[in-house]
Amino acid sequence: MIIHLKGVEKKYGHVQAVKPIHLTIADTFVTILGQSGCGKTTLLKMLAGLTEPTSGEIYFDDRTIFSKSKKINVKPNKRQIAMVFQDFGLWPHMTVFENIAFGLRGKVAKAERTDIVHDALAKVKLEAKAAVKPGELSGGQQQRVALARAIAINPKLILFDEALSALDAILREQMREEILTIVQSIGSKAIFVTHDQTEAMAMSDSMIVMDIGEVVQTGSPEAIYHAPTNSFVANFIGKTNWVEDQEKMIRPEHIHPDPQKNTTLRSGVVKKSMYEGDRYLIFVEVDGYLWRFYHNDSYPQGTKIKLYLEENQIIPLKKSNHR
Amino acid sequence: MIIRKHAPFTALFILLIILAGAPLLAVLGYTFFKNGTLSFESLLTVLQDNNIIKTMQNSLLLGLYVIAATTCIALPLAIIRTKTFLVKKDWLDIVFIIPFMTPPYIGSMGWILFMQHNGYYEQLFSSEAPFTFFSVPGMVFIMSMHLYPFLYLMLKNALLRLDGSFQEATLIYGGHPIINWIRVVLPLLSSSYVMAALLIFIKTLAEFGTPATFGKRIGYDVFITEIHGYLSRWPINISAATSLSLILLSVCMIIWYIQNLISRRYTYGTHSGRSISSSQTKDSLLVRIFSIGYVLLILGLSIGIPYFSIVVTSLLKVRGEPLSFSNLTLSHYTELFTVGSSSLQALLNSINYAFIASTIAALIGFCIALYVGDAKKKPQQLLDFISLLSNIIPGIVFVVGLILFWNAAWLPATIYNTNWMPILTYIVLFLPFSVQYTKSALSQLHQSIYQSNAVFAQNNWVILLKVWLPLLGQGILAGWMMTFIISMRELVGSLLILPPSVETSATYIYSQFEQGDVSKGMAMAFITVLLTVVCIFLIEIMQRKALSRNE
Numbered sequence: 026m027i028i029h030l031k032g033v034e035k036k037y038g039h040v041q042a043v044k045p046i047h048l049t050i051a052d053t054f055v056t057i058l059g060q061s062g063c064g065k066t067t068l069l070k071m072l073a074g075l076t077e078p079t080s081g082e083i084y085f086d087d088r089t090i091f092s093k094s095k096k097i098n099v100k101p102n103k104r105q106i107a108m109v110f111q112d113f114g115l116w117p118h119m120t121v122f123e124n125i126a127f128g129l130r131g132k133v134a135k136a137e138r139t140d141i142v143h144d145a146l147a148k149v150k151l152e153a154k155a156a157v158k159p160g161e162l163s164g165g166q167q168q169r170v171a172l173a174r175a176i177a178i179n180p181k182l183i184l185f186d187e188a189l190s191a192l193d194a195i196l197r198e199q200m201r202e203e204i205l206t207i208v209q210s211i212g213s214k215a216i217f218v219t220h221d222q223t224e225a226m227a228m229s230d231s232m233i234v235m236d237i238g239e240v241v242q243t244g245s246p247e248a249i250y251h252a253p254t255n256s257f258v259a260n261f262i263g264k265t266n267w268v269e270d271q272e273k274m275i276r277p278e279h280i281h282p283d284p285q286k287n288t289t290l291r292s293g294v295v296k297k298s299m300y301e302g303d304r305y306l307i308f309v310e311v312d313g314y315l316w317r318f319y320h321n322d323s324y325p326q327g328t329k330i331k332l333y334l335e336e337n338q339i340i341p342l343k344k345s346n347h348r
Numbered sequence: 349m350i351i352r353k354h355a356p357f358t359a360l361f362i363l364l365i366i367l368a369g370a371p372l373l374a375v376l377g378y379t380f381f382k383n384g385t386l387s388f389e390s391l392l393t394v395l396q397d398n399n400i401i402k403t404m405q406n407s408l409l410l411g412l413y414v415i416a417a418t419t420c421i422a423l424p425l426a427i428i429r430t431k432t433f434l435v436k437k438d439w440l441d442i443v444f445i446i447p448f449m450t451p452p453y454i455g456s457m458g459w460i461l462f463m464q465h466n467g468y469y470e471q472l473f474s475s476e477a478p479f480t481f482f483s484v485p486g487m488v489f490i491m492s493m494h495l496y497p498f499l500y501l502m503l504k505n506a507l508l509r510l511d512g513s514f515q516e517a518t519l520i521y522g523g524h525p526i527i528n529w530i531r532v533v534l535p536l537l538s539s540s541y542v543m544a545a546l547l548i549f550i551k552t553l554a555e556f557g558t559p560a561t562f563g564k565r566i567g568y569d570v571f572i573t574e575i576h577g578y579l580s581r582w583p584i585n586i587s588a589a590t591s592l593s594l595i596l597l598s599v600c601m602i603i604w605y606i607q608n609l610i611s612r613r614y615t616y617g618t619h620s621g622r623s624i625s626s627s628q629t630k631d632s633l634l635v636r637i638f639s640i641g642y643v644l645l646i647l648g649l650s651i652g653i654p655y656f657s658i659v660v661t662s663l664l665k666v667r668g669e670p671l672s673f674s675n676l677t678l679s680h681y682t683e684l685f686t687v688g689s690s691s692l693q694a695l696l697n698s699i700n701y702a703f704i705a706s707t708i709a710a711l712i713g714f715c716i717a718l719y720v721g722d723a724k725k726k727p728q729q730l731l732d733f734i735s736l737l738s739n740i741i742p743g744i745v746f747v748v749g750l751i752l753f754w755n756a757a758w759l760p761a762t763i764y765n766t767n768w769m770p771i772l773t774y775i776v777l778f779l780p781f782s783v784q785y786t787k788s789a790l791s792q793l794h795q796s797i798y799q800s801n802a803v804f805a806q807n808n809w810v811i812l813l814k815v816w817l818p819l820l821g822q823g824i825l826a827g828w829m830m831t832f833i834i835s836m837r838e839l840v841g842s843l844l845i846l847p848p849s850v851e852t853s854a855t856y857i858y859s860q861f862e863q864g865d866v867s868k869g870m871a872m873a874f875i876t877v878l879l880t881v882v883c884i885f886l887i888e889i890m891q892r893k894a895l896s897r898n899e
Contacts, residue, residue: 075799101802108803114796118818127814128804174804186796 371749453557458654713782789823
């Protein structure tokens with residue numbers, strides 16, 4: 026399914042939460058990334074139909090889902106979407122089975138429902154918990170139920186609103202992979218909203234980076250990482266070393282402490298070495314900026330070192346309206 | 349589409365305007381408009397009347413006295429319940445609600461019967477009381493014994509919120525415990541205290557029961573009794589009643605405004621993460637004895653004595669003769685329940701009115717609570733505000749307004765002088781209970797429940813039947829019961845608004861106490877408080893179950 030947004034915006038009184046967005050989303054796994062308050066959740070909720078845009082049009086393939094001018098606003102339950110929430114949004118009074126079966130009411134005959142629910146539970150490996158109420162499950166298990174509820178209705182699109190933020194680090198990583206596998210297996214499209222750049226880069230084919238209500242860059246994680254359009258994106262995704270303030274930067278992996286071809290030379294003083302398990306992250310003060318690069322060994326603090334920058338990896342940037 | 353989108357708001361708004369808005373407008377209109385022109389005459393006449401100025405003074409002073417007295421009672425109680433071994437005895441809170449839920453006129457009658465000449469005090473101690481009870485301090489005492497639980501619960505909850513990491517931080521960075529108390533606890537407590545105290549003030553101004561029974565005996569007139577007098581004693585003076593109502597309304601609105609100001613500016617997020625009750629308290633014997641003694645004393649004064657007087661009076665064969673087993677009888681109760689008697693009729697009327705009123709109120713309250721939700725949008729806030737108006741505006745103002753509005757000449761039809769009038773009055777007065785109980789049940793759910801419903805449910809009926817009713821049912825039921833018991837015993841509204849020659853249990857108790865068979869009145873009073881206490885326990889059990897389920 027391809028999603029088109031034409032001039033979609035949201036205003037709360039005079040506050041512009043989301044500035045007019047023109048965008049086509051074609052990839053299967055897409056993340057909307059940004060800091061809290063940048064409008065990413067509002068954008069997601071407009072796609073879901075939970076928040077009504079102030080103006081603009083939304084199309085799922087050729088179907089008009091929302092149009093201010095034509096007065097079309099398809100209800101959330103008629104958009105063939107599912108959603109997974111940060112706080113799970115499971116109904117506390119229903120069993121796991123009932124929670125998952127709920128979205129199938131009126132769509133699928135009762136006899137079939139049982140099969141579909143068990144299928145969904147099998148996919149998230151929670152068959153044993155069908156008769157249990159959500160309150161008796163752990164956070165990770167509740168999130169699996171929420172995922173099962175989403176896939177059970179066989180949606181064309183699943184929206185994840187900070188879905189992994191409530192889980193601890195190990196569980197989060199495990200769930201990332203599971204979500205990808207499961208969503209792929211049902212042939213659905215997924216849009217994740219997150220503020221976690223590692224999560225965004227790991228999970229998506231393409232990313233939509235937002236800042237103060239505006240889409241600042243879209244593209245594959247690699248493209249955005251290697252060629253951020255402005256200093257905000259450069260800072261927000263990956264680590265940046267400023268060659269020229271806010272205008273030219275280089276990523277840590279392109280800085281080397283020993284001579285190489287096509288490099289320029291800078292010198293600096295080591296401030297700190299941080300062990301990361303497989304290597305060290307070295308902090309160096311260069312021309313008043315704090316730079317970072319990777320190395321197999323640590324340096325004592327205060328060491329004066331020479332740094333070789335790969336010339337073709339120095340990226341020029343536009344200034345962002347962010348500080 | 350626009351009409352459909354705004355339909356729920358429009359419907360609820362019109363309903364609330366008819367219920368609560370129209371009566372208030374009627375009070376304003378009657379006071380300020382004479383023959384179609386604006387006039388301040390009636391308000392000025394009232395403001396120049398020395399008697400009325402005196403009444404206002406009485407009311408306001410009474411409010412201040414009661415704040416002082418309830419503070420003296422409630423603060424130690426709140427500290428005892430949070431800092432000593434009694435911290436775990438949560439059932440005590442249910443007991444402490446009983447005096448608050450006891451109709452004030454019944455509590456006051458209990459004290460009058462106990463302290464009056466030849467009353468139970470003199471019989472038990474065979475001597476006169478060493479002080480004059482029938483005085484302003486006595487009245488303040490009775491009212492405080494009714495209102496202290498409210499302040500106590502608010503203070504206790506505020507103190508509990510201060511526990512946990514706040515407490516631990518104070519222990520690490522603070523100094524002497526007393527300094528800690530003054531520097532940390534008191535400032536954080538003060539906003540809760542001021543808010544509770546202002547509500548106590550409003551509740552004192554709005555109370556009819558004690559001033560009508562006890563106040564009348566000592567000649568202490570207040571706003572409410574004065575308004576009641578203007579409307580029920582010859583010569584009837586409606587414009588004086590509306591003017592007084594308007595002044596009362598203004599006072600309450602000002603207080604409410606101040607309260608809002610304080611809560612916005614001085615309320616801190618005192619939720620400091622997990623508050624693990626660290627009270628592994630090993631209190632000294634002295635603290636234990638003092639705590640238990642204090643709790644027993646307060647319970648004895650607020651429940652023991654008034655309930656004792658009521659029960660004994662309802663059982664006495666001949667009043668005035670000594671207390672002995674031979675002088676006891678159940679005959680007042682059998683007379684009360686005799687088929688065809690005015691007493692049974694009054695009781696049935698009460699139950700009927702209260703049942704219908706609370707059912708309708710529960711329904712409206714449920715709709716409003718669902719619509720208001722998290723009250724983020726302006727229309728939601730507006731509806732929330734109107735529906736809770738009768739929490740801040742004394743009932744009598746609404747009652748006066750309802751009388752005026754439903755008597756208006758231009759109305760094509762009126763329910764005045766029919767059985768629907770008391771029902772409507774109870775709905776208007778007690779709607780906040782059903783709204784608040786449903787809202788609190790709603791607030792225990794995650795915000796994303798709304799969104800889950802929107803995404804996954806087929807239609808609104810499914811959401812109503814499968815999600816809201818099962819999830820909120822207990823909250824709605826608790827609100828229903830609360831409205832039911834409070835409607836059943838409402839006195840001043842019933843006195844003014846009942847159709848001719850119709851009585852409810854409340855007016856029956858009042859008239860029997862004032863000029864009739866006191867024992868029969870007290871038998872009815874006992875039935876009323878019994879019903880109340882049973883309902884409190886049921887509500888409490890339901891609320892706790894709901895809490896433990898959602899955790």
